[in-house]
Amino acid sequence: MIRLLRLSLLVLIAALIAALIAVPDPARAHIDSGTHSDLKAAFLLSFAKFTEWQSLAPGTPLVMCVAGDQRVANALAEAVREQRVRDRSLQVQEVGSDGFLEACNLLFISTSLIQNAGPLLASLKRLPILTVSDSQGFARSSGIIELYVEAGRMRFAVNPEAGSRAGLGLSSRLLNLARIVGD
Amino acid sequence: MGFGSHSLYRVVALGVVVTVAAPAWAAGQSRRHLPDLSIEELMGVSIEQVFGASERVQPVTEAPASVTIITADDISRHGYRTLADILRGVRGFYVSDDRNYSYVGVRGFGLPGDYNSRVLLLVNGHKVNDNIYDQAYIGAELGMDVATFDRVEIIRGPASSLYGTSAFLAVVNIITRSGGSMEGISLQAEAGTLGTQLGRGLFGRTFANGLDVALSGTYERSGGVERLYFEELDTPATNSGIADGLDGEELGTVYGRFRLHDFTLTTTIGRRLKDIPTASYSTLFNSQSPRARTTDSRTMVHGQYERVAGRTRFAADVSFDRLRYEGVYPYAGAEPGSPPLVLDDMSVGARWGVAGRATRALPGGQTLTAGGEFMANVTQKQWWTYSDPMVPGRSIDKSSRQSGIYVQDEIRVRRWLLLNAGLRFDRYDRFARTTPRGAVIVVPSSNQSFKYLYGRAFRAPNAYELYYFGNPFTTLQPESIGTHELVWEQYVGEWLRTSVSGYRYAASRLIIADFSYGDDPIFINSGEALAKGLEVEAEVRSRRGAQVLFGFATQRSEDAEPWSTPLGRWPSSDSALPDLSKDLSAGSKCSTWGHGTHLQEPASRPPPSPTRRSARGSRPQSSWSPPPAICSTRLTPIPHPANTPSTEFGRTVRLGIRWTLRGARVMPSGGNPPLRSADDSHEN
Numbered sequence: 072m073i074r075l076l077r078l079s080l081l082v083l084i085a086a087l088i089a090a091l092i093a094v095p096d097p098a099r100a101h102i103d104s105g106t107h108s109d110l111k112a113a114f115l116l117s118f119a120k121f122t123e124w125q126s127l128a129p130g131t132p133l134v135m136c137v138a139g140d141q142r143v144a145n146a147l148a149e150a151v152r153e154q155r156v157r158d159r160s161l162q163v164q165e166v167g168s169d170g171f172l173e174a175c176n177l178l179f180i181s182t183s184l185i186q187n188a189g190p191l192l193a194s195l196k197r198l199p200i201l202t203v204s205d206s207q208g209f210a211r212s213s214g215i216i217e218l219y220v221e222a223g224r225m226r227f228a229v230n231p232e233a234g235s236r237a238g239l240g241l242s243s244r245l246l247n248l249a250r251i252v253g254d
Numbered sequence: 255m256g257f258g259s260h261s262l263y264r265v266v267a268l269g270v271v272v273t274v275a276a277p278a279w280a281a282g283q284s285r286r287h288l289p290d291l292s293i294e295e296l297m298g299v300s301i302e303q304v305f306g307a308s309e310r311v312q313p314v315t316e317a318p319a320s321v322t323i324i325t326a327d328d329i330s331r332h333g334y335r336t337l338a339d340i341l342r343g344v345r346g347f348y349v350s351d352d353r354n355y356s357y358v359g360v361r362g363f364g365l366p367g368d369y370n371s372r373v374l375l376l377v378n379g380h381k382v383n384d385n386i387y388d389q390a391y392i393g394a395e396l397g398m399d400v401a402t403f404d405r406v407e408i409i410r411g412p413a414s415s416l417y418g419t420s421a422f423l424a425v426v427n428i429i430t431r432s433g434g435s436m437e438g439i440s441l442q443a444e445a446g447t448l449g450t451q452l453g454r455g456l457f458g459r460t461f462a463n464g465l466d467v468a469l470s471g472t473y474e475r476s477g478g479v480e481r482l483y484f485e486e487l488d489t490p491a492t493n494s495g496i497a498d499g500l501d502g503e504e505l506g507t508v509y510g511r512f513r514l515h516d517f518t519l520t521t522t523i524g525r526r527l528k529d530i531p532t533a534s535y536s537t538l539f540n541s542q543s544p545r546a547r548t549t550d551s552r553t554m555v556h557g558q559y560e561r562v563a564g565r566t567r568f569a570a571d572v573s574f575d576r577l578r579y580e581g582v583y584p585y586a587g588a589e590p591g592s593p594p595l596v597l598d599d600m601s602v603g604a605r606w607g608v609a610g611r612a613t614r615a616l617p618g619g620q621t622l623t624a625g626g627e628f629m630a631n632v633t634q635k636q637w638w639t640y641s642d643p644m645v646p647g648r649s650i651d652k653s654s655r656q657s658g659i660y661v662q663d664e665i666r667v668r669r670w671l672l673l674n675a676g677l678r679f680d681r682y683d684r685f686a687r688t689t690p691r692g693a694v695i696v697v698p699s700s701n702q703s704f705k706y707l708y709g710r711a712f713r714a715p716n717a718y719e720l721y722y723f724g725n726p727f728t729t730l731q732p733e734s735i736g737t738h739e740l741v742w743e744q745y746v747g748e749w750l751r752t753s754v755s756g757y758r759y760a761a762s763r764l765i766i767a768d769f770s771y772g773d774d775p776i777f778i779n780s781g782e783a784l785a786k787g788l789e790v791e792a793e794v795r796s797r798r799g800a801q802v803l804f805g806f807a808t809q810r811s812e813d814a815e816p817w818s819t820p821l822g823r824w825p826s827s828d829s830a831l832p833d834l835s836k837d838l839s840a841g842s843k844c845s846t847w848g849h850g851t852h853l854q855e856p857a858s859r860p861p862p863s864p865t866r867r868s869a870r871g872s873r874p875q876s877s878w879s880p881p882p883a884i885c886s887t888r889l890t891p892i893p894h895p896a897n898t899p900s901t902e903f904g905r906t907v908r909l910g911i912r913w914t915l916r917g918a919r920v921m922p923s924g925g926n927p928p929l930r931s932a933d934d935s936h937e938n
Contacts, residue, residue, distance in 0.1 A: 107303075107313075113288040113296050121293070156548060183565060183615075189580040191738055208515065212465055221435050222404050223300050223325035228434075254463045 098129055110225055111179070112146035115203060118227075119156050119177055120215060123240030126199050127176065131215060138167065138188075139181035143250045159198075175200050180214075182206040189213065199238045210252045215239070217252075228252050256291070300325070300738045306376060306407045306427030308662060308674075309416060309623055310567070310613050315703040318674040318693035320741045320755050323409040326431070329400050331398070336400065338392040341426070344781070345406050345753075345791045345805050353478075353501060354530050354548060356393035360423035361759060362785040362811040372422035372713055374413070378430060378520055380556045383420050384577040386603040386714040390426065395503045397524015397552040398819055399472040401454060402509045404431045411737055411757075412711030415676035418627075418658045419714040422735055423759075430511055430520060433458035433468040439915045446908030449502075466513040468674075474505045482531045484539075492542040497531035500545060503598025504528075516561045522933035525551045534583075541584040544596055551578040571609040571627075578602050588642075596641035604633035619666030626659040634717040650721045656682050656714075662691075670697050676913070680712075687712045702744040709737050716767055717778040731779050735761040752792045759785045785811040 124131060127133075135157055137144035144165040151161040164175070172178060172191070178200050180188060185206040192213040195202065202214040210217035210230040215237065217228045229249035234241045263307070288296070307317035324340050334340045342349040348359040371388035374381065377398070383390050388709030392395070401658045413421035452474040460466045465484055478501025486626030490494035492622050506525040511604035519804040530546040533539040537546045562571045579601045584594040585615045612623025630653075637649035662676035680686060691709040698704075712732040714936035720730060739757040787809030794802045 107301055109288050110299055110301070113291065114293070116289050117293040117296060138721060150287075154289060159379065182562065208464065220301055220303065221432070222299055223302070223323060224327075225299065225301060226297065245293070248297065250437070250460070252460060 077105040082205055091189070107140035107220075107225065108140070108146040109150070111143050111205065112150040114218060114225060114227065115143075115147055115177065115179055116150050116154065116161075118201060118203060118245070121202050121242040122177075123242075124176055124199055125240060127159075131175045132162050133176050134162050134164060135177045135179075136164045136166045136172065136174075136175035137179045138165075139184035140179070140201065141165065143179060143181070147194055172200070173198060177203065180193075180204045180206070185209065190213065196233070196237060197238075199235070201234075201239055215241075216249075230254065271809055276571040290391040290510070299336075300677050304407045304409065304427075304897055305379060305429070306425050307409050307413070308664070309379065309611060309625070310621070312468055315697055315701070315743060315745070316672055316695055317409070318676075318691065318695065318705070318707060319413070320410040320705070320739065320743075320753070321708075322410075324406040324408070325871075326404055329403060329406075329563055334400055336393050336794060337396055337398075337406070337426070337428070337905075340400070340406055341392060341408070343803075345789050346755075346807060347408070347424075352534070353482075354534065355391075355395060356530050358390070361757065361787055362809045363423055363759065363761070363783065369718075371716060372419060374417055374425045375553065376417075376425065376427040377522065378556065378558070379427060380520075380554070380558075380571065381417065381420070381571055381607075382554055382575060384552075385605045385629075386577065386579075386601045386604045386717045388420055388637060388713070390420075391550070391552070392426075394474075394503060395524075395526045395528070397505075397507050397526060397550070398428070398430075398522050399454065399470060399507050399509065400470070401456065402430050402470050404429045404435065407816075411448035411707055411739055412614070412709040412735055414680075414711035415678045416660055416662065416711065418656070418678060418680045418689075419712060419732070422711045422713045422733075430509065431468055432511060432513065433459070434460045434464040436468060440912060441914075442912045444908050447906045448479065449475075450906075450908065451475050452908075452910075464515055466511075468509070468511040470507075470509045472505070472507045476503045476505075478502050478529070478531075481681055487533070487539050497533075497540050500529045500540065500542075501507075502527075502529045511548045515557055518558045518560070520554070520556045520558075522554045523552070525549070532878075536585075537583045538586055538594055544584050544594070546581075546583050548579065552576070564612040565661070566612055568612050568755075569610065571607070573607045573609075574605070576602070576604045593641075595645065597638060598640070598647075599638040601636040602633055602717075603631070603635075606630045606632060621664045622665075623662045624660065626657070628655070628657040630655050631717075636717065636722055652717055652721060654683050654717075660887065671695070672697065680714075682714055685714075686730060687714075701746070702742070704890075705739070705743075707737070707739040707741065711735050711737075712861070713765070715777065719765055719793070721896045723774045723776060730765065730777060731763060733761065733764045733779065733781075735759060750792065753790075755789045757785075757787055757789075759783075783811065785809060820841065829856040851932060862871035 095108060115135060119135065124133070135147060135151065137147060144163060148163040151163055155162055166172060166175070166178075176199070178195070180192075180202065182205055185204055192202065196213070201216065202209075203216040203218065204214055205218040207219065208217070210228040210233070215230055215233045219226055219228065227249050228251070229241065229246060230252050231241060231246060232254060259416075266610060285439070290300075295395070295705060299762065302314040302321075302323055303311055304314050304321045304323065305311050305319050307319045314323065322344050324334075324344070328334075329340065332339075332343065334343075335354070338349050338351065338358070341347045341358055346361045348364060350357050350359075350364075352484060355369070357364070357368070359375055360373060363372065369387045370390035370392060371383065373390045375383055375390035375392070390779040409425040409427065411424065413425045417425065436456050437460075438458065439455040440454075442452070442454040442456075444450070444454075452472065454472045455470065457469045458467065475498065480499055480501075482497040482501060484495045484497065488496070504527040505524070507522070509523075510519075510521045511518045527547060527549050530537075530548065534546065544783045551935070555575075556571065556573045558569060558571050560567070562568075581597075581599040583597040583599065585597060586592050587595055607627060607629040609625065611623060611626035613621065613623045616622050632653055634652040634654065635650065636645065637651075639647035658678055658680040660676065660678035667673055672693075672695040674691075674695065676691040677688065679688050689710045689712060691707075693708070694706045696704040712734045714732045737759045739755060741753065741755045743753040745749070761781070761783045763779040765777050765779060766781045767775035768778045768780065769775050787807060789808075790804075790806045792804045794804075
């Protein structure tokens with residue numbers, strides 16, 4: 072009985088390994104559960120869809136910048152392929168914290184960069200740049216949108232005052248889904 | 255259970271079909287890409303990440319352990335009411351309940367007399383096993399409301415290299431909710447069968463200055479089963495074996511969490527009263543005045559300061575934990591007609607702790623974590639008195655200290671290859687221990703991983719084992735375990751998750767109770783045990799939230815020493831999943847214990863046997879002057895969770911109303927506090 076059981080278990084394991092090799096990975100590159108880069112990139116794209124850059128001429132491309140997280144930058148470049156937001160084409164740029172950020176319309180800053188980026192972010196506050204980060208307290212302190220994880224789901228907090236200071240129009244659909252924070 | 259080899263093969267075959275065919279079928283399905291999803295759908299994408307496996311947030315696929323995450327959504331959907339309910343549905347966990355406390359066994363290990371001391375329970379990363387029994391409270395006695403849980407991380411395998419003692423078989427980490435997640439005020443009232451009534455208030459808010467506050471209070475009362483029948487005690491003298499209205503329970507909890515910038519303060523206070531209908535430990539059956547009853551009061555205060563500076567994340571913790579237990583046990587008086595002799599058994603454990611750790615990313619794809627902790631067990635007091643002043647009680651007042659330092663490194667050798675190694679050194683008053691852990695993790699794609707895990711762990715003898723019976727031996731040493739495990743996990747999109755896990759656990763010098771020295775047991779290092787097993791699990795979730803869980807587990811456990819019984823046989827998982835788990839234990843020999851039920855399949859779930867029950871470690875008989883009445887009725891005095899089949903309450907129904915006042919914004923679904931429901935419930 073035990074021997075038969077062992078045999079069946081071996082068969083089971085062999086079958087699983089065979090299946091693993093034979094079956095293509097359907098969800099490959101869809102969800103990077105590592106840093107959830109793909110999910111963050113998808114959220115960034117959604118944020119762009121629900122934001123109005125009033126100072127930006129119609130038809131000009133939207134520049135989406137990523138600072139300090141190559142995985143998110145790669146995922147975003149993949150996500151915006153063949154996508155348009157209100158007649159605008161989308162460009163993705165990976166930037167350093169000392170880069171030329173004024174050209175960005177949307178800026179994602181990783182937690183690792185945020186510590187030293189305070190003065191820089193302060194200088195960006197009145198520019199029409201939608202700033203997003205996954206750093207805790209970002210929406211309250213210096214930015215507009217903060218991504219966070221709660222109960223196993225990605226959520227976001229929005230600081231509407233910071234958004235209007237930057238001259239950005241944030242849609243009510245976005246605000247309804249967000250946790251609203253003030254300065 | 256009636257599983258013949260044919261049905262076994264059917265189960266194995268079904269396992270193969272589900273775990274292999276489902277991903278293959280999935281491959282043929284066209285899937286929508288994440289960028290095509292609406293923002294509402296993106297907010298529904300589940301994220302599998304874990305903190306407790308490495309003391310930092312990391313994806314489940316890269317954690318050096320086999321991990322299961324239960325979220326607030328899951329708790330709400332299944333109507334879980336206690337942590338025990340949650341664990342009951344988890345692969346490899348076996349929960350039983352003796353109508354007083356709940357006990358958990360992991361992967362075939364469930365020692366008789368073990369108060370969950372081999373499972374480490376954390377709340378936000380802080381240890382809450384008490385310092386008398388090392389007990390992980392998992393039932394209502396935990397003193398926390400599941401409505402305050404954000405998620406629960408279940409991390410299988412030893413983790414002493416990170417946490418020290420008790421992280422022997424598994425670590426369970428409860429992450430509690432923040433104020434922002436329960437924005438507003440919510441009042442709830444429920445009533446249900448078994449005379450259950452519940453009132454709950456929740457408040458959460460993030461203020462303009464950044465202060466985040468979460469508060470909750472819960473009061474719950476249940477009459478339990480009105481008339482419990484015990485076949486063994488069906489005599490006219492013992493009320494025909496019926497315990498009348500003795501299954502009641504009362505629970506009050508308070509939870510508060512305050513966060514300001516980098517500082518978080520979490521506090522939980524809970525008090526649980528439970529009547530014991532089972533005449534545990536040979537108490538008077540169906541005694542109405544006084545009733546056999548336990549009261550457990552717990553307090554936890556945990557402050558944490560966390561800061562990121564450059565590439566380093568620092569955390570510093572200060573904590574205080576207190577447990578007060580009181581058990582009232584009525585015994586027959588010395589003569590017929592005389593008032594009962596009442597034992598009052600008590601303990602108080604209090605502990606201060608400080609801890610600190612730092613995590614830093616280093617060149618070469620390394621993530622280094624180092625930390626240390628110090629605990630002062632300022633009070634470890636156990637005492638008991640009798641209602642008759644002629645019968646002496648006893649008081650044992652102790653205190654102790656423990657400290658540990660640890661280091662752990664994760665090296666990302668390649669994009670797809672991770673190496674993980676950890677080492678911890680623990681110092682106690684009477685001994686020191688060093689425990690290692692290692693892992694090789696292959697992540698061929700972002701949604702699947704293979705893991706080889708090696709770990710060692712120890713469990714230090716607790717104050718109860720060391721002192722309660724006046725152990726004449728001072729040589730009691732920690733028990734230890736060595737484990738090897740192979741894990742394969744795969745996530746197919748959002749809706750299918752499969753995992754296969756094979757393991758070998760070898761425990762040695764297990765602390766067991768030995769009765770060969772007299773009537774009272776003496777705890778000695780003696781037991782050895784070996785468990786091998788294979789677990790297969792597939793979970794399918796539909797977009798609308800329906801969920802099917804298929805689980806299959808086979809396991810073989812044996813004791814190396816014929817006369818001890820380190821391995822009890824646990825009832826198979828009584829879980830929310832269709833219970834196809836089958837335990838193939840070769841069995842252990844347990845002549846000393848004299849409980850043949852160790853080896854029985856708990857197929858027909860016999861009614862609880864009062865004489866085998868035990869409450870807490872109440873030992874009325876003491877070697878110096880035992881009251882005669884007690885001696886004459888004494889039975890096996892050791893609490894014996896291993897052969898207590900889980901008691902079932904059948905189908906219960908609850909109705910509840912909820913009044914919620916929120917801020918101006920609507921929370922996405924899932925952020926709502928779960929309205930608990932038993933099998934069937936309606937929200938009015």
